[in-house]
Amino acid sequence: MKVLVVDDSVTMRRIIINSLKSSGFDDIVEAGDGVEGLANMDGVELVLTDWNMPNMDGLTFVKELRKSPVYADIPIIMITTEGAKTEVVEALKHGVNNYVVKPFDKETLLSKVNATIKG
Numbered sequence: 638m639k640v641l642v643v644d645d646s647v648t649m650r651r652i653i654i655n656s657l658k659s660s661g662f663d664d665i666v667e668a669g670d671g672v673e674g675l676a677n678m679d680g681v682e683l684v685l686t687d688w689n690m691p692n693m694d695g696l697t698f699v700k701e702l703r704k705s706p707v708y709a710d711i712p713i714i715m716i717t718t719e720g721a722k723t724e725v726v727e728a729l730k731h732g733v734n735n736y737v738v739k740p741f742d743k744e745t746l747l748s749k750v751n752a753t754i755k756g
C-alpha cells in the first residue's frame with residue numbers, strides 16, 4: 638500500500654515514516670505541504686497529513702482531495718496538535734477518517750493506521 642506523509646517538519650516526517658516502515662510499509666512518499674501533497678498523489682492509497690503547514694494547510698489539502706473524483710474516498714489521517722479539539726471536529730466534518738494527536742507514540746499511530754485501512 639502506497640502511503641503519502643505530508644508535514645512541514647522534516648523531523649515529524651521521519652518519525653512517522655520510521656513508524657510506518659517498522660510496521661512493514663515500504664512504499665512511502667513525502668511532501669512538505671498540501672501543494673506538494675497534491676502533486677504526489679499518484680497511486681497513493683493512504684494519506685497522513687499535518688494540519689499547520691505553509692502554502693497549503695492540511696484542512697485545505699483534505700478539502701481538495703475530497704473534491705477530486707479520484708481521491709474522494711481515500712483514507713486520510715490528520716495529525717493535529719495537542720488540545721486542538723475544534724481542529725479535530727472541523728477535520729472530521731470535512732471527511733478525515735481518523736486523527737492522531739501530537740505528541741504520539743508509535744503504537745498509537747500504527748493502531749490508528751491499521752484501524753483506518755481496515756475501514
Ligand SMILES: [Mg+2]
Pocket residue numbers: 644645646687688689690
Ligand atoms: Mg506543521
